[in-house]
Amino acid sequence: MRSQLSEHVVVALLKPYYTIPGCQSSQSSSRSFHSTRTPPTCRSGMTPRAHRHQQRFNWTARNQTIASAERSIGEPVNSQAYTSNVAAQRSRGWSISQSAEEDYAILGGGITGLSAAHFLTKEKPTATITIYEGSKRLGGWLQSQRIEVDGGTILFEQGPRTLRPNLEGSGITILELIHDLKLTDEVLVTPKDSEAAKNRMVYYPDHLVTMPGPGQGFFEILWKLITEPALKWVLPGMYNEWFNKPRPKHLEDESIGDFLERKLGSTDAADNTVSAILHGIYAGDVYQLSAKSLLSSAWRTDGSRGSIQRGTVDLFAKGVRIISARDQSLIEKILPGLDRSFMEHLARYASVYSFKDGISTLVTALEKSLRANPRVQFKTSHRVKTLKYDQKEGLVKISTKADHQESFTKVISTLSGPNLSSITATHENPDPLPSLNSIHSVTVMVVNLYFPDPDVLPVHGFGYLIPRAIPFDQNPECALGVVFDSDAVSQQDAVLGTKVTVMIGGHWWDDFSEYPSQDEGVAMARAILERHLKITAVPTATNVGLHENCIPQYTVGHDARMKKAHFELMKAFNGKVAVAGNSYNGVGLADCVASARDVVTNPDGNLESALTGLNGFLSERKYEILDLKEARKDMRRHVELSHKSRGGKKKDR
Numbered sequence: 001m002r003s004q005l006s007e008h009v010v011v012a013l014l015k016p017y018y019t020i021p022g023c024q025s026s027q028s029s030s031r032s033f034h035s036t037r038t039p040p041t042c043r044s045g046m047t048p049r050a051h052r053h054q055q056r057f058n059w060t061a062r063n064q065t066i067a068s069a070e071r072s073i074g075e076p077v078n079s080q081a082y083t084s085n086v087a088a089q090r091s092r093g094w095s096i097s098q099s100a101e102e103d104y105a106i107l108g109g110g111i112t113g114l115s116a117a118h119f120l121t122k123e124k125p126t127a128t129i130t131i132y133e134g135s136k137r138l139g140g141w142l143q144s145q146r147i148e149v150d151g152g153t154i155l156f157e158q159g160p161r162t163l164r165p166n167l168e169g170s171g172i173t174i175l176e177l178i179h180d181l182k183l184t185d186e187v188l189v190t191p192k193d194s195e196a197a198k199n200r201m202v203y204y205p206d207h208l209v210t211m212p213g214p215g216q217g218f219f220e221i222l223w224k225l226i227t228e229p230a231l232k233w234v235l236p237g238m239y240n241e242w243f244n245k246p247r248p249k250h251l252e253d254e255s256i257g258d259f260l261e262r263k264l265g266s267t268d269a270a271d272n273t274v275s276a277i278l279h280g281i282y283a284g285d286v287y288q289l290s291a292k293s294l295l296s297s298a299w300r301t302d303g304s305r306g307s308i309q310r311g312t313v314d315l316f317a318k319g320v321r322i323i324s325a326r327d328q329s330l331i332e333k334i335l336p337g338l339d340r341s342f343m344e345h346l347a348r349y350a351s352v353y354s355f356k357d358g359i360s361t362l363v364t365a366l367e368k369s370l371r372a373n374p375r376v377q378f379k380t381s382h383r384v385k386t387l388k389y390d391q392k393e394g395l396v397k398i399s400t401k402a403d404h405q406e407s408f409t410k411v412i413s414t415l416s417g418p419n420l421s422s423i424t425a426t427h428e429n430p431d432p433l434p435s436l437n438s439i440h441s442v443t444v445m446v447v448n449l450y451f452p453d454p455d456v457l458p459v460h461g462f463g464y465l466i467p468r469a470i471p472f473d474q475n476p477e478c479a480l481g482v483v484f485d486s487d488a489v490s491q492q493d494a495v496l497g498t499k500v501t502v503m504i505g506g507h508w509w510d511d512f513s514e515y516p517s518q519d520e521g522v523a524m525a526r527a528i529l530e531r532h533l534k535i536t537a538v539p540t541a542t543n544v545g546l547h548e549n550c551i552p553q554y555t556v557g558h559d560a561r562m563k564k565a566h567f568e569l570m571k572a573f574n575g576k577v578a579v580a581g582n583s584y585n586g587v588g589l590a591d592c593v594a595s596a597r598d599v600v601t602n603p604d605g606n607l608e609s610a611l612t613g614l615n616g617f618l619s620e621r622k623y624e625i626l627d628l629k630e631a632r633k634d635m636r637r638h639v640e641l642s643h644k645s646r647g648g649k650k651k652d653r
Contacts, residue, residue, distance in 0.1 A: 102127035105398055105406070107384055108414035109133030110140020111589060112581040114366040115177065115596035116412050121373055122180075123601055129376045130408070132400070134383035138367055141550055142589075144358025149450060149541050152494030155358050156448040157501070158545040160589045161489060162190065162352035163359075167335065169327045170586060170594035175343070176334045177593055181365040184342045186357070188491055189350040196487040197351035199461025202276045203532055204230040206474055208464055230272045230467070237264030238309065246306040252292075253556050259291035263302065276465035279480040282587060283442050283506025284553050286468065293558040297322070326616075330594075354489045359589070387411065387423045389573045396576045411573075412599055412613075414581040414592075416441060416552065417565070424572060432572045435565035439583050441549035444480070445504045445516065447525035450541040456498040458533055460487050463501075474531065477524040478508035482532070502528055506551070518544040552583045559617055566614035578613040585616070 102124055106113045109131050117129050143158035163174055178184060190196050198215045201208045209230045212221040225234045241263050254262075256278065257270035275286040282289060292299045301311040315321060335343075346353065355361035370376045382400045389396055395407040413420045417436030424432050431437055465481035485499035493499070502525035509515065516524060521544040529535040562584060569577055580595040582588075599613040 102410070103408045104129045105396070105408040105411045106131045106414065107387075107398075107411065107420075108140065108581070109135075109138040109378070109380065110414060110581075110592075111142050111363060111366075112140070112414035112592040112596045113412075114138065114363060114370065115593045116414065116580055116600055117370050117376060118177070118180070118366055119597050119600040120412075121370070121376065125375075127375065129370075130406070131370075131376070131378050132382050132384050132398070133378070133380045136381050138378075138380065139360055139363035141547065142360050142363050143545065144360035145543060146357075147450070147541050147543065149495060149497070150452065154450055154495065154497065154499060154541065155492040156450075156499070156543045157358055157485070158446050158448070158543070158547070160359050161483070161485065161501075162354050163590060164352055165346035165350045166590075167331060168323065169330070170588065170590040172330055172334050173594040173597050174590045175338055175346075176597075177362065177366075179338050179342075181362070181369060183355065183361060183365055184339055186355045186361055187342075187346075188354050188356055188489060189346065190352045190354075190489055191349050192351045194351065194487070195460040196462040196484070199459070201459075201461055201464035202230055202273060203464050203466050203474070204272055204276075204470055206471070208459060208532070210461070233264060233266055233268035233272065237266065237269055240265035242307050242309050244302075244306045246304060247302050249303075253559070254291050255287045255556050256289050256291045256294060257287035259295065259299070259302075260286075263308070271469035272467050274467075275469070276467035276481070279467070279503075279506060280465045282553060283444050283480050283503070283551050285507040288507070288553065288555045290554050290556045290558045292556075293554040326598075352488070354492070356492060358492065384415075384423050387413075387420070387577070388426075389576060391574070394574075394576070396573060409576070411577045412596075413577060413579050414596070416549065416581070417579075417583040418549075420579065433565065433568050435561045435568055436579075436583070438561060439552050440510075440555065441552045441583075442506045443509050443512075443515065443546070443548045444506055444550055445521050446545045446547065447502045447504065447521045448485075448541075448543040449500045449502070449522070449525060449529070449539040451498045451500075451535075451537050451539050452496075453537060454486070454496045454498055456535055456537050457484060457487075457500075458535075460484065462488050464532075475528075477504055477528055478506075479504050479524075479528050480506050480508075482528065500529065504528075507553070515546055515548075518546075521546075551587055554587075562614050562617040566612045566617060569612040569614070575611045578611060580613050584614060 104120060104124075104127050106116050106120075106129060113131055113133070117131055120127060120129055141159040145156045145158065146153045147156055164171060165175075166172070167175075178187070192214070198213060200211050200213065202211065203209070209224075209228050212224055212231075216224075225231050244263055247262070256274065257267070260270045260274060261267050270286045278284050278286050278289060298308050301308050305311040357364075367378075371378065379400070384398055384400055386399045387396065390407070393407065395409060396411045397405045397407050398411070399405045415423075417433070417439035418441075421431065421433040421437035426432070461484060463481060463483040466475055466479055480503040482503075483501040485501055486493075486497070504521065504524060505512075505515070522539075522542050526535075526539070565579075569579070578599045580592070580599040582592055585591060585595045585598075595613065598616075
């Protein structure tokens with residue numbers, strides 16, 4: 001469930017700090033509405049101008065800024081290496097040695113599981129890999145479907161539909177995957193100057209409100225901040241936040257809603273705007289989701305400086321930026337190998353991007369690549385019943401049938417936390433992984449509608465999201481948001497027309513024991529469009545999906561629970577079972593691919609130090625100083641060297 005109201009001033013206060021876990025609907029066990037419905041602004045994304053270099057920047061210039069930057073964030077930056085996770089485990093008496101026979105099992109054939117298998121084939125080419133998938137199909141929440149209509153075909157997306165061209169963090173791992181699978185020619189770009197890029201909207205209280213952003217003048221934005229009820233919190237909130245004091249030291253975590261109220265002085269930001277953004281990313285409740293987990297940088301700065309704005313201004317004035325050591329390591333390792341012209345094209349023109357045949361292009365290409373490898377075996381329609389550790393043999397045993405077991409030296413689970421916990425339960429120990437079992441997920445109904453009239457929409461843009469404070473009479477269906485698919489990604493259909501996707505449910509359905517039928521879903525979606533957009537036309541093609549428990553909720557205390565989960569996994573499996581996917585480190589599509597890469601390669605480059613996939617929760621995140629001026633110089637040098645090494649002229653795109 002890793003998405004966003006794009007480049008909007010209204011969320012400028014939060015934008016630099018969003019960790020956006022993102023596979024809301026895209027991975028092996030996640031579905032990603034974030035990249036689809038929640039425009040990209042809230043996500044923590046690296047801006048195009050910050051396309052960082054691949055080599056450590058000028059260390060002299062870097063060191064000159066360390067002291068002042070440390071004061072800006074209120075804590076040491078990269079002052080010492082982490083304590084070795086491997087050493088920590090050995091000190092507890094846990095063995096982490098690996099058999100000479102490397103035999104891996106991957107539980108789940110969604111995007112996380114397929115990505116994990118892909119990275120394993122690169123890191124461990126002699127290992128054998130078995131992928132277990134309980135259903136007949138691969139891809140998990142990634143579901144691109146071609147539908148026949150009069151005159152041709154159209155493409156419906158049930159999961160994520162777009163990606164952001166970020167270099168920072170998880171975004172670069174998707175670009176690496178695209179490069180590995182040779183998919184650059186399949187990419188479709190939504191330009192930065194398009195209506196979809198410029199118009200990201202919320203609906204409050206009874207009309208659409210375009211968020212301040214690119215293409216709008218200063219006075220237009222100012223007038224909107226003064227007159228729009230959805231944005232009335234911005235100016236007084238910024239004033240209150242500037243003079244805010246650091247949070248109480250005893251406060252270990254709080255909800256995003258409580259965090260915003262404490263920082264901005266009212267509940268308006270959470271109720272009228274930010275809850276809409278979170279509906280688009282997590283389909284979750286702003287008063288349940290964790291500020292520490294989802295706004296980690298803002299949370300850190302708040303604890304040290306009090307004012308997020310002051311900390312940001314200080315760093316900007318010094319010409320530096322704080323970047324996590326993990327993200328910097330990924331950039332240095334991955335960026336040199338990427339196609340120069342493709343990267344330049346994305347950086348210069350793309351607001352978001354997708355593929356000619358939809359996001360499932362990634363699944364198709366991964367499956368084709370993995371099936372061509374004789375050391376990879378697929379077992380679809382094989383639902384894992386039990387997962388046990390044989391201490392004597394040092395192997396993990398998997399059973400899909402009562403009378404059959406297979407043994408593996410290492411297992412990577414991309415199942416949801418509760419699903420993994422259920423297959424590890426025994427009569428003696430019915431809940432061996434209580435922390436993973438406690439992860440709650442929400443259910444979302446996704447309704448695709450196609451109208452043959454290309455002008456059925458009264459406005460154009462990426463779409464709109466619906467905040468929690470909208471009056472009930474404006475949203476009795478419990479809708480989360482609406483995506484204007486025809487605007488968000490063009491050139492995927494063979495015929496003209498208008499495609500719209502309506503998302504319904506999420507945390508509003510937490511107490512539901514039954515859900516609407518497909519016909520009821522279409523009727524609800526049409527009622528929403530008629531009420532909000534005055535669309536009364538009848539769609540000629542529809543597609544409805546009910547995605548139960550599709551988006552995990554990182555509620556207050558998530559980091560602490562995942563730290564406990566690490567030790568629970570170590571106790572149960574001695575470092576032989578690792579986890580990846582949207583239950584843990586991000587609900588977005590890119591986050592799922594990144595977690596798959598991390599659990600295989602580990603940011604430190606040691607496969608076995610990954611252990612459980614949750615090692616990152618054991619200590620505070622490590623950060624480095626990025627000198628932007630030196631970074632740009634190094635980036636230019638890298639581009640020149642990369643171009644020369646390829647020995648060709650720049651490819652026009």
